[in-house]
Amino acid sequence: MRRTVLFLIIGVIYLILIAAGLGMVYTAGEPVPAKEREIAKPDNKISIAHAEIFGKLERPQVIFDHKKHEEAAKSEGCGTCHPVNDKKKLLFSFPKDVKGKDKEAVMRAYHDACIGCHKQKRIEHKKSGPLVCGDCHQDKYTLVKPISYPVVEFDFERHDKHVKKLKETLGKDTCRQCHHTYSFEEKKLVYKEKTEESCYYCHDLDKKRGPEVAAIIKVSAEKGLSMQNASHQECLNCHLEIRKKKGEKEAGPTECMKCHTGKYKTTAELEKIPRPDRGQKEKSYIYVENAKLKGVSFNHQTHQKYSKTCMACHHETLKACKECHSLTGKPEGKNVNIAKAYHDMFSEHSCAGCHSKQTAKKECAGCHHNIVAMDLETMSPRKDTCALCHTGKEPLPMPAPLSTSGLKQDKIKEVTVKVLEKEYEPAKFPHLDIVNKLAKISNDSRLATYFHRNIQTLCEGCHHRSPVTTEAEKNTPPYCRNCHMIVYDKEDLNAIRLLTAYHNQCMGCHDEMKIKKGNSMVFVEGGRCAVCHKKKKAGPAELTTVKNQRVYNQNKKIILNRWRPD
């Protein structure tokens, strides 16, 4: 009896423990997410974390104050910490000698260099840095994201500044100071006049390039000359030299934050800056042997202003397009043939691609979002558009600015849409004002002026799918109701009926041009509908006449004979 009782008690205790355990397992909450990682301001400091070597860190990263160390080692120079290459140029890597690429070697190198120097300074009774692990690997840096500096954009303004400065001081041979290319025969850097290019072509190790440039990139990679290392080497060495010779005022920046500002210039701001002069022609005649259409007269000088870098168009090298892109495609040009290279609608480097990107701007998108560059059904471009570029040796003359003075003003001053009048007042449409505004937008842009050769082209933005030539002759584009039926087309339920045509065309344009009034998504005081047409005072007219009879009768009964109001 006593034994049974004992067993019973133990059993009950076990059951309670099991129940409690299960309860804890099934009610355990989500794992608490780690606290937000803060981002430290760069502030001329450097993160030593080397995630690519160490992976997950055992101790927190070290945030290294470079400026403090620069000041401390001012008398001794940068060479105390940084290695020097055979040309007596500083290489901005650290530590000086690393015996291998594995974790142990790198850690040892850092510790030997840093702690070694600190120990030395302490012996010399000078101001020194930390010696204990925790003073460099501070705990407060665990939750801090490794510091990264914004990319430096060496835009045309900076380049121009350098060109001017160097011309002042050196007079000649200015390009040679920075520009070079790699010669495989001599196995070293050489300079060839009139072949200066951007550093990114050979030193951007991440980009895949054609066979010629890829070979040079391989050499850069072998020497560890990524964009970061190459630019620091080139720029800082020169600046430091000048600083030594002429003092800090004359020299360029040597502090991280002075170049890595994070502030970038826009294309508009760089428009007036003269572009680097490499002997490029102002105008060039682009033609292909045995091509079907006439050649294109291309004004290179004006086009230079439209992008921030030459690489926008010269994406692989600074040579002409047809050197890599032939009629049938060459391996150098990734087998992209010359027609595609110039006409690809979605590429950033082709003529047609850049132009179509311009039509996506909000000033142009009102009309252009509906205009297909190529008819997708027949897959053929419009001949009159081709003729605007393919003009032969001379381009078409720039047309006069567009104006509505030649049109029948009284007919198009104000248009009243009352064909669908039912619930709303007729809509009054300031037709002439809108055309004038569009003409002004077109006249402000060189691209638009060249392509919109006459005012009738603008009509096509809204009076779409009508033959331009006949309308231009008659000077009367069609009305919307000439093509769009008032009622639904039972045979083609997807056909746009007149009500939809007005709403989608008008509101669509306002949406694309980001105009607040008349926008389909922006609520305005008084309601969006009232912007174009006010609601009539009398109650809602019947929208539809045929009813769902059975349901209608039933619901009417319900509403009329409710035993309890809603």
Add this chain to the structure above:
Amino acid sequence: MDRRDFLKIMGSGFASIAGADLLIPKRPLASTPGTEFYGILVDTTRCIGCRRCELGCAEVNGLPLPDISESTNQTVLKTPRKTTDRQYTIINKYETSEGPIYVPKRCMHCNQPGCVAACPVKAMRKREQGHVTWDVNCIGCRLCMISCPFDIPKHEYSKAFPRIQKCNLCWDRFNQGQLPGCVEVCPTQALMFGTRRQILEEGKRRIAANPGKYVDHIYGEYEVGGTSHLYLSAVPFEQIGFRNDLGTVPYPEYSTGFLYAVPFIFVLWPIAMLGMNRGTKKENGEEKEEHHGEETDKGKH
């Protein structure tokens, strides 16, 4: 067992199997050749949230007309709503990465509706032309409300003799050759009515002709076995209030396996087992002997 009994048993066994076949309800035939399901393609990029579809629907169905002035819309559209017993279709506004998106919500007219399978009095019916309609014999049991994955049928709680109310794709108007009320009044043709094949084709054409404008998925193409209301969207569907966990199995299919097995089990198996029981007994012998044995035992005590 002698030969006669063996033949009797086998014969009755086969007969019962054949008979049970009659008990299994036949699957309904596919729709009569020549009829197709009709549906609506809802293009949420065209909807401007004017709510005229709600007004049109109320008008053709004799429901109280909602107030759709823009000032009312601003308050009404603040939070997503559900359909009600007086509003068969409603517009909901969702703030997404592409700005505000307005989404019409109404019965999806599924290809194999869960509500039709759940209705005990066959008030919910899937017509041959695809419309899921409800009838006056509805008893208000609300089983369809439980079975709808989109939470559409609504009960008339305020009535003494309540029925379920929901969109019926304007069945009566359709039979008179008219478009549904909502489709007819939409000013931007965000709703396109047509056969399911036509609207599916049009949905795919719109996605292909406008790269990047739509998410490459037509909601309702395969969800719960396919619905007749198809939706196009510029943002992932979860952001505009659609469930993405519904799977592609039509809801009735979840229970058909079990249901079709019921007559089989309750009729055939008892017959079979009874047959086996009788068939494995001896003539008169065993039973009586046992009984006899017990009595003798008792007698001894």
